[in-house]
Amino acid sequence: MLQRYFPILEWGRSYDRPALTSDLMAAVIVTIMLIPQSLAYAMLAGLPPVVGLYASILPLFAYALFGTSRTLAVGPVAVVSLMTASAVGAIAAPGTAEYWEAAVTLAALSGVMLVVLGLLRLGFLANLLSHPVISGFISASGVLIATSQLKHILGVKAGGETWPEMLAGLASALGDSNLATLAIGIPATLFLFWVRKGLKPALQRLGLSPRAADMTAKAGPVVAVALSILAVIGFGLEAQGVSVVGAIPQGLPPFALPSTDLALLQALWVPALLISVIGFVESVSVAQTLAAKRRQRIVPDQELIGLGASNIASALSGGYPVTGGFARSVVNFDAGAQTPAAGAFTAVGIGLASLFLTPLLFHLPNATLAATIIVAVLSLVDFKTPRQLWAYSKADFAAHAATIAVTLVSGVELGVIAGVAVGLLLYLWRASRPHAAIVGRVPGTEHFRNVERHKVLTLPHLLTIRVDESLTYLNARWLEEYVLEQVADRPALRHVVLMASAVNAIDASGLESLEAINHRLADGGIKLHLSEVKGPVMDRLKRTHFLDDLSGRVFLSQDAAFADLALDTGEEPPSPIPDEARGLI
Amino acid sequence: MLQRYFPILEWGRSYDRPALTSDLMAAVIVTIMLIPQSLAYAMLAGLPPVVGLYASILPLFAYALFGTSRTLAVGPVAVVSLMTASAVGAIAAPGTAEYWEAAVTLAALSGVMLVVLGLLRLGFLANLLSHPVISGFISASGVLIATSQLKHILGVKAGGETWPEMLAGLASALGDSNLATLAIGIPATLFLFWVRKGLKPALQRLGLSPRAADMTAKAGPVVAVALSILAVIGFGLEAQGVSVVGAIPQGLPPFALPSTDLALLQALWVPALLISVIGFVESVSVAQTLAAKRRQRIVPDQELIGLGASNIASALSGGYPVTGGFARSVVNFDAGAQTPAAGAFTAVGIGLASLFLTPLLFHLPNATLAATIIVAVLSLVDFKTPRQLWAYSKADFAAHAATIAVTLVSGVELGVIAGVAVGLLLYLWRASRPHAAIVGRVPGTEHFRNVERHKVLTLPHLLTIRVDESLTYLNARWLEEYVLEQVADRPALRHVVLMASAVNAIDASGLESLEAINHRLADGGIKLHLSEVKGPVMDRLKRTHFLDDLSGRVFLSQDAAFADLALDTGEEPPSPIPDEARGLI
Structure with a gap:
């Protein structure tokens, strides 16, 4: 019973030195990958970059205690960050204390919801998100996220919640582009694209094993961060209008409490539910894929509890909503992580970074973080699925297209809701006229x-x-x-x-x-x-x-x-057996 | 094509004298039944009684043009009147011009929705209302309606939207009961109960044929109305505090236009949708039952259009939402109605009543109308279904019980929504874990x-x-x-x-x-x-x-x-054929 709710009691018992070595190794690589990612996703969520670090410490410990996947890497992810920005942006202005408090509250709400769904074994509700809806939602989110970051590459101020608004804002701000920022942003973007596509083959040509090449390539964003910090300092680019991260408070995450303001909770519960479900679905898909490779097993209802605990931990340490990330978990798996302890070691790594590394990040240009995000999310945009769906099932295509269109035009929340509604409507329509x-x-x-x-x-x-x-x-x-x-x-x-x-x-x-x-x-x-x-x-x-x-x-x-x-034709007096029925009886 | 949208083109062609005679006969009986009903249901809806007459004229012509049932009798019905009171009561105070305008707008909105649902062939959405949900909703509505009318029998003022509120209101007002009103209300209620149960056998004992006895018994409410008017006049009961219907404007319905106030439309669209769906489901069930008895056919998607046209007609003539009524349609059928022309003749009858009879109704006590309603709706309360559902299917029982509980405690709209939600959730839960x-x-x-x-x-x-x-x-x-x-x-x-x-x-x-x-x-x-x-x-x-x-x-x-x-066990070198597999191949 206890073991069901605390999977650590199972794997912890047989923990040994080889597992420790593998976990430590994986943790180092994931930490290097996670530092720029967490800063960037916090920026995407409209929060100070340090909040990304906060969201990458306690939640990882919590998941190590309660999660059932051996290799899932929890933390800030792109889509959930976008959904946070959309939900909290409707309530407070980015940069204010209210904004941060609302993000903390959102994490707490989402955490409680996940735990309750898990205890009630309501994980099946995630079934309402069909593959075409999820895929459409993630594609559209990728487009929204990439577009939202272009302003940092251009060095302009431009707002907009929906895609048309963003495009209009960018178009009108294009003339004000800051050349120094572009000089950082464009090379950083191109470099990161090359890291993603060309670095691994290049390293292999230099004699590295495919796995070592793969791992080294994951450090590409760190290189981009280091080079652009040096460029800002070396050429004095801040004076030329390049905006940088600035002072990041040094130290471990503060203890935070979510708001108990009823009006705020009422405004946040729908986005919290959507974030919970979307986060859960993303996370479980990754966890299941990885578990199957080693013939391990995850327990979806317990995963709800694990992710819920992570989000509550995030809220209590000043973070924002987290979930299991796709790319990061794959890296963790490939780097050899054996148990959730790898996550705990990663948390220690991020904790050390937030204690000692933050002063180094003062001159980190926002453009570089934006480039990190753009390159990461564009791989989420999926052009194949719509064509495949069109060929295979028009109903599924309709749900996919509706999700994309509504997400781009009316935002992430309505996008998910529209996708679920269209999918359910089509399902009910078919179920109501069976064969x-x-x-x-x-x-x-x-x-x-x-x-x-x-x-x-x-x-x-x-x-x-x-x-x-x-x-x-x-x-x-x-x-x-x-x-x-x-x-x-x-x-x-x-x-x-x-x-x-x-x-x-x-x-x-x-x-x-x-x-x-x-x-x-x-x-x-x-x-x-x-x-x-x-x-x-x-x-x-x-x-x-x-x-x-x-x-x-x-x-x-x-x-x-x-x-x-056959014989009871009802004619009186009884008719002769009809020809058709003769011989049947 | 034209015939599909105007079923009158089909039955109208073969209309002859025998059909005319039957239809006229049925119309007379339904008119006699409808006059007190329409006044009473308008009162239940919180509207002046004359609005009930208005809602029983043009809508019947519209249904005769567009409806596919030969025998459905359209007009004000109990459950839809209650839903109207609930929806409009949240917006304006009963008795005000705003209240009436909102009711007219509700009818127009519901009419447009029904027509649109019909043109889009979305009738299948009514499937979301399962039998247990409908039955629970109608039972709970019956209890709500009967309780809401008790104040008229007691002659007190008592409010309350939900059942607990109503009971509390009645309990605290009980001491102020008006004895003269009770002296009208209690005998009227008892008389109407006896008419329902005991009059038909009594008439048969007097030598009437079963059918004639049945038809005569339907005039019971008219007798109660006449006797109580005479009692009020004869004993001067108004002076003793008996409240009466009062002056009813004489004449045909006025031309009315629904409001185009956006805030009002926004407040009314959810109740309008629920009224449309509930009204449609009730009406189609009756129409189908009656059509099957004569091996006729109704077209549900065209029924949506027919009922939609009726509601639009009701709105344009100062009426409120209408639908096909159960008891009235059965009477129409039993009285021999052959075509929808019977409905048109009924409309003429009600038109004559509103031209000439209204002065006679001045002294009609509200207590008698309340008694009419109470006796009519208590037959809606169904005590057998919960027991049967419990025995047959716990899931269906849960949907039924949830609908009853939420309807009584939180009102009709949330009641329907809760029932649909619980039913759908249980369905999806089962669909998500197949055998x-x-x-x-x-x-x-x-x-x-x-x-x-x-x-x-x-x-x-x-x-x-x-x-x-x-x-x-x-x-x-x-x-x-x-x-x-x-x-x-x-x-x-x-x-x-x-x-x-x-x-x-x-x-x-x-x-x-x-x-x-x-x-x-x-x-x-x-x-x-x-x-x-x-x-x-x-x-x-x-x-x-x-x-x-x-x-x-x-x-x-x-x-x-x-x-x-069976043979490919994967062992190398190939193992001998396993014992279990030998002989299978």
């Missing part, structure tokens, strides 16, 4: 098949309908309409058989529809029969009055139903 | 069955999973977790076969999950195979790269997969 077929007997056999696809035998006074779906409230009304419509077309009808071979369940609405159909058919002098009802479904029906009220009978097989009802 | 089974071969056959229910043959290096559900985004994540969990437990595994005999469709998310499973298994050295994939599903998969990337193969039958993979 059904009028079936007839394949001559010479006991098989019954769709009259539209096969040459089968039917009788004018006997109609058999096969429904290929459970009978639930979503299709209950459809079922009534469908059956009554079929009946209205057939004046000679005396018997309707509902072939239930594909009906896995009947809920209360489905049952009421069956009762209504039974009564309505009886009013019209038609008997309703069932055939091939599954065992568990029949057990439930036996608990109701339905079987007593049923005007017809329940047949074990469709063949038995057909044989029995 | 799946590990299957093995039944010895000596080609059948594969669940290992937990049957003695079957399995092999340690070969796992076969059968999923009994389409692969959609709701269960995509579950599928990944389920497969990877099963794999994590089996170290000797080399092959996983997904038996897709029950998979009717795979959406884009399902496909991505399959791809992820394929890659993750490949990372762990396990091949993924498919078996028994349905034709249409296979056609779609062929349009993607999935089949190229699949590490294993697609087998036509599970038997072929088993036979082929």
Whole structure:
């Protein structure tokens, strides 16, 4: 029990020196990667860069205690930072104490929500985010994030919440571009692109092993940071208008408390929920991918608790919402991390950096951080998916396109909500009109098949309908309409058989529809029969009055139903056996 | 095409004298029933009684033009009147011009929404209201309505939106009860209950035919109205504090225009949508029941347009939201109505009443109208359903109970929303964890069955999973977790076969999950195979790269997969054929 909520009790017991060495090694590499990232994402979230460091210390300890993935690297990530900026930006002005407090409160709210979802085992709600919605949302977020950072590369002030606003702001500010800033920003961007694409092959040509080359390339952003700090100092670029990070308070994170202002909580709960769900979905996908590679296992409901604890820890130490990052976790995994202790060691590394390194970062240009972000997020933009979806499923394409369009035009929150709504609507639409077929007997056999696809035998006074779906409230009304419509077309009808071979369940609405159909058919002098009802479904029906009220009978097989009802044409005196029925009985 | 949107073109062509006679006869009976009902429901809606008459004229003509049911009787109904009171009461004080204007606007909004839903063929959205939710909502509304009318019987002033508030208001006002009002209200209520239960048998004992007795009993409320007017005049009860309807403007409905105030529209759109959907669902259920009795057909999407036109007509003539009423439609049907022309004749009857009868209603006590309402709505309260649901399906019971509780405690709008939310949540929860089974071969056959229910043959290096559900985004994540969990437990595994005999469709998310499973298994050295994939599903998969990337193969039958993979245990040099596999191949 205790072990379920504290996975550390499991892996901690067998922790040994080889695991320690691997974890330490991975922690060093992730720390080097995380320092510029955390500063940059805090800037993206509209917060002082140091908040990014704060969000990369305690949350990692918390995840090491509660998380079930051995290799997930928790911390600030791009999409959640953008969502934080959008949520908090609606409440306070960036740079103010209120803004920071709202971000802390957002992390606390999101943390509590995640823990509650985990304890209630409501992780399945994340299912509402379909792959096309997530992919559309992340692509659009990538575009929004990259666009939002262009102002730092140009060295101008430009606002805008939505993409059209941002583009308009950039266009009108373009003339004010600061050349010194451009001279930092453009080379930094190009360098980082090259690091991403060209450095690894180059290092391999120099004789490094592929893995060593890969790891070394991850230090590229640190090189860009160091070079641009040197350039700012060497050429005195601050005097020429290059804006820099400036003084970063030295020391460990402060103890912080989220606001308890009701109005603030009310304004933040919807974004907090969206951040929680999006963060959870991103994080679980990465964790699952990595766990599968080593045949390990993660527990999604416990992951909710782990991420929740991380966010609460982030809030208590002045940080903002965090989750498991994709790129960072892959690096952690590739660098050989064996246990969540690697995360704790990374936290120690970031703690040391915030104690001793921050003075070195005074002259770090914002343009370099912006370049880091732009290069990182553009890889999120996915041009292949829309084409694949269009080819595979128009409904999924619609959900994808709606998510992208609404995210770009109306912001991240409405984007996610629109995607979920469109996806759900299309799902419900399909679920409300399941596949059904009028079936007839394949001559010479006991098989019954769709009259539209096969040459089968039917009788004018006997109609058999096969429904290929459970009978639930979503299709209950459809079922009534469908059956009554079929009946209205057939004046000679005396018997309707509902072939239930594909009906896995009947809920209360489905049952009421069956009762209504039974009564309505009886009013019209038609008997309703069932055939091939599954065992568990029949057990439930036996608990109701339905079987007593049923005007017809329940047949074990469709063949038995057909044989029995074929002769009952209802003509008096009994007609001779109709030609079609002769030989069936 | 024209005929689709104007069903009158269909039935109007064959209209003849027998149909005319039947329709006129039905119209007289429905008119007699409708006069007191429409006054009473307008009072329930917080509107002057005459508005009930206005809402019973033009809307009936509109439905006769656009509706597809031959026998539906449109007009004010109890539940929609309560919802109107709740929606408009939040905006203006009853009795004011603003209140009336808001009610007119609500009808217009609801009418436009219904027409739009009909043109877009979105009638399926009504499916979200399951039978347990509707039944719970109507029961709770019945209790709310009856309680809200008790103050008129007691002759006191008492407010309250929710049930606890109403009860508290009544309790504190009980001491101020007006004895003269009670002397009207209690006998009227008892008389109307007796009319409902005892009058028909009494009339039959006097020699009337059952049908004639039934029709005569419907005039009971008119008798109660007449007697109580005479009592008020005869005993001078107004002087003793009995409140009466008072002056009702004589004449045809005025021409009215809905408000175009944006703030008002914004406040009303949610209630308008709920009224539209609830009204539509109620109305279609009645219409379908009646149509089935005569083997006629209604077209739900056209019904949306018919009801929408009725509500727009109601708004333009100073009325409030209307829909097809249950009791009234049954009377119309039983009285022999053949076509929607009966509704138009009823409208003429109500028009004559509002021209000539209104002066007679001056002394009509509100207590009598309240008694009419109480007796009518208490039949809506359904005590059997909760017990039946509890026995049949706990999930459906939960949706039912939530709807009742929230409707009573927080009002009609939140009640419907809560019911829909709970129902949807439970549905999604179940859809997100479908039934799946590990299957093995039944010895000596080609059948594969669940290992937990049957003695079957399995092999340690070969796992076969059968999923009994389409692969959609709701269960995509579950599928990944389920497969990877099963794999994590089996170290000797080399092959996983997904038996897709029950998979009717795979959406884009399902496909991505399959791809992820394929890659993750490949990372762990396990091949993924498919078996028994349905034709249409296979056609779609062929349009993607999935089949190229699949590490294993697609087998036509599970038997072929088993036979082929049974030997590939992966041991080198090739092990002797394992005992379990010998004889299978």
